[in-house]
Amino acid sequence: MARKSQKKSKRPVAKVVQLARKATSISDPVSMDKLMDFLSEFLAVEKGGTRLYRAAAGRSTDPEIRDTYLKYLRQTERHAELLTDAISRIGGDPKFISKGASVQMKRAKSMLELEVPPELRELADAENILLAETKDHKDWEFLDAIGSKIPDDDARDVISEIVDEVEDEEDEHLEFAKKAVDKLANLAVRRGQQTRKRAA
Numbered sequence: 001m002a003r004k005s006q007k008k009s010k011r012p013v014a015k016v017v018q019l020a021r022k023a024t025s026i027s028d029p030v031s032m033d034k035l036m037d038f039l040s041e042f043l044a045v046e047k048g049g050t051r052l053y054r055a056a057a058g059r060s061t062d063p064e065i066r067d068t069y070l071k072y073l074r075q076t077e078r079h080a081e082l083l084t085d086a087i088s089r090i091g092g093d094p095k096f097i098s099k100g101a102s103v104q105m106k107r108a109k110s111m112l113e114l115e116v117p118p119e120l121r122e123l124a125d126a127e128n129i130l131l132a133e134t135k136d137h138k139d140w141e142f143l144d145a146i147g148s149k150i151p152d153d154d155a156r157d158v159i160s161e162i163v164d165e166v167e168d169e170e171d172e173h174l175e176f177a178k179k180a181v182d183k184l185a186n187l188a189v190r191r192g193q194q195t196r197k198r199a200a
Helices: 002-009 012-023 032-059 063-089 099-112 118-149 153-199
Strands: none
Touching (some): 032 099, 032 118, 063 118, 118 153
């Protein structure tokens, strides 16, 4: 059991969220400025996710994966709309780009521009989505965790409302992303074995 928990602590995304939660202790309120920074970053992640899903769906040759990508694309667009609306409702500017948001925009761009051999393109797309959904899932978990630390009643209610609408879909997105990577990785291995047999 000790080894298992040690491995979890080394996961980069989980580590970031763990440190963020320590920075916002249970007794500390979350300032509106800090909340706006968080929401700006989380919105950038959702927008990046829509670009990743759209690109992956356009290249996928697996009907089940493609249809699910398109379904999640629509849901992710809805999540971005919810965050945009939430920012406006609590007095923020949805066009504001925090430092964290800028990082996430660059990350999504780098994923989309990654040069990959054609035979690994679909697997790379699935891996990009898994990385994005892991970050996205942690963002919503974190937003839920800090909700009670928001001193403004109206803002707290808005955050609680959108988290309740999104959390089950985010669980589904992450689980499917894992399965898609497993499926496409196994397919890539089988194709590689077949190629080596023909070459021999």
